[in-house]
Amino acid sequence: MNITHIFVQYKAVVFLSLFIYVLFWLIITILKQAPIEIVHEHDSSTSNLDLILIYLSKCHINLLLIDPFVLEFLFVQQLSYKQLRKRLITFGIFNDSLRLLEPIFSINNFSVKLSNSDHIFIEYDQQIVHLAVLHPQNSYFLIQKNLLPLPSDVHLSYGDTPRVIEPQEAKFRRRKYRFSSPQNASHFLWLYNISQFIECNHALAKEMETNYHLYQNTSQLDLTIRPMRMISNALNQFEKHHWLAGGTLLGWYRHCGLIPYTQDVDFGLFAEEYDE
Known part of the structure; x- marks a missing residue:
């Protein structure tokens, strides 16, 4: 019996199998393309915020609570999460989580807006979850x-200006919520309130290299930046206000590093805190 005879004898089975395969493929394709509807499987006590967080958790997004108001509300004043009322709440996400957010864009009930790849705003029934993307730099995370453009009644705590989160302050832990929060919320808030990120002048730094041949010395940077960071970390731990000063501040702004021909470091510190 050759293959032609086999096909003729079992052609009904072959065509039926082929039909089932095509039908199954079409169903899968349609389901993938169909927009996701919000199914209210939760009870009436579930807030709009929780609803957004539930869907973000399904995307396996590691949400880092960095919103100063909410951190103060939950972990300093220790008020109940159920009492929390704030239209926009900010969470940090690492930039490698962006690819996991794709399913959110297909949920009809959510309004999702992007500011480049830096900020994502997810709105559902007047509740907004703001995702601020943490971009890793050489020694910090940049937001x-x-x-x-945002509504006039919405104010950002992150995104109003470029801000930085230091790696040692990016230590979060998961408590009883659908998000992680800083291990030391009070200290995190102290740093938020006293810190200001000043971007260096990249164009001027390039000009200094091109016109004056003032290049950054890698070995000098390694020898200088490490003790600078150790000093800054120690002052932060004791919550002492400090800032770059003198030639060190000039080096950061003008050279995006250190002044190549200097070997000292300048910090500013309040006298009354120095004596403590």
Whole structure:
């Protein structure tokens, strides 16, 4: 019996199998393309915020609570999460989580807006979850300024200006919520309130290299930046206000590093705190 005879004898089975395969493929394709509807499987006590967080958790997004108001509300004043009422709440996410957010864009009930790849705003029934993207730099995480127009009654705590989160302050832990929060919320808030990130002048730094041949010395940077960071970390731990000063501040702004021909470091510190 050759293959032609086999096909003729079992052609009904072959065509039926082929039909089932095509039908199954079409169903899978349609389901993938169909927009996701919000199914209210939760009870009436579930807030709009929780609803957004539930869907973000399904995307396996590691949400880092960095919103100063909410941190103060939950972990300093220790008020109940159920009492929390704030239209926009900010969470940090690492930039490698952006690819996991794709399913959110297909949920009809959510309004999702992006400011480049720096800020994502997810709104559902007047509740907004703001995701500020943490971009890793050489020694810190940078949150860029938001460029997306927002309603007049919405104010950003991150995105109003470029801000930085230091790696040692990016230590979060998961408590009883659908998000992680800083291990030491009070200290995190102290740093938020006293810190200001000043971007260096990249164009001027390039000009200094091109016109004056003032290049950054890698070995000098390694020898200088490490003790600078150790001093800054120690002062932060004791919550002492400090800042770059003198030639060190000039080096950061003008050279995006250190002044190549200097070997000292300048910090500013309040006299009354120095004596403590």
